[in-house]
Amino acid sequence: MTEQDAAQRQTTEEREDVGHRIEASIRKEIGKLAGAEPDADWEEIGERLEGRTKKAVGSWAGAEPDDEWETVGRKMDVKIRVEVAQLAGTDEKADWEQIGRHIEGKVKAGLGTWAGAESDDDWSTVGRKMESKIKAALRDWLSKEEPTEQE
Numbered sequence: 001m002t003e004q005d006a007a008q009r010q011t012t013e014e015r016e017d018v019g020h021r022i023e024a025s026i027r028k029e030i031g032k033l034a035g036a037e038p039d040a041d042w043e044e045i046g047e048r049l050e051g052r053t054k055k056a057v058g059s060w061a062g063a064e065p066d067d068e069w070e071t072v073g074r075k076m077d078v079k080i081r082v083e084v085a086q087l088a089g090t091d092e093k094a095d096w097e098q099i100g101r102h103i104e105g106k107v108k109a110g111l112g113t114w115a116g117a118e119s120d121d122d123w124s125t126v127g128r129k130m131e132s133k134i135k136a137a138l139r140d141w142l143s144k145e146e147p148t149e150q151e
Contacts (some may be wrong), residue, residue, distance in 0.1 A: 001009075031040045034048035058067055061075040081099070082092045090102040112121055115129035 007125060027040070027042065027045065028038055030049075031038065031045045034040075034052060036044045036045050036048045040048075054063075054067075054072055057063075057076065058065065058072045061072060061079050063072045063075045065123065067075075081094075082097060084098050085092050085094045088099055088103050088106070090099055095104065108123065108126055109119065111117075111130060112119070112126045115126060115131045115133050118127045121129070
């Protein structure tokens with residue numbers, strides 16, 4: 001082995017040693033967050049993090065500690081859907097499609113009222129009436145004479 005090969009091997013080993021120390025330090029700190037022992041491996045840390053995450057999310061969603069992720073997900077969907085339905089002013093038991101139609105109707109009614117559309121007008125008609133109203137406002141604004149500067 002040449003001196004150059006020996007030096008390169010030593011450099012590689014030093015880098016690997018630094019890498020192992022960095023990885024161990026990171027694993028130790030993340031392990032603390034997960035509530036794992038200082039010498040825990042990544043699998044144990046991952047399991048603990050998953051458990052803590054599922055417990056926190058599940059608690060918010062009303063899930064039981066031993067519920068599977070699928071159950072936690074369903075309970076999260078229900079909680080979010082009910083809150084969105086309440087905010088939208090629709091029935092708490094409404095599904096996502098009903099909530100979407102309800103919100104669309106409110107948006108269309110609001111924009112349509114502003115644009116002078118009828119309640120049974122479709123989106124194309126509402127859009128044309130909005131365009132007409134905006135163009136009229138711009139024409140009015142742009143046609144006003146600029147005030148003359150006084151000297």
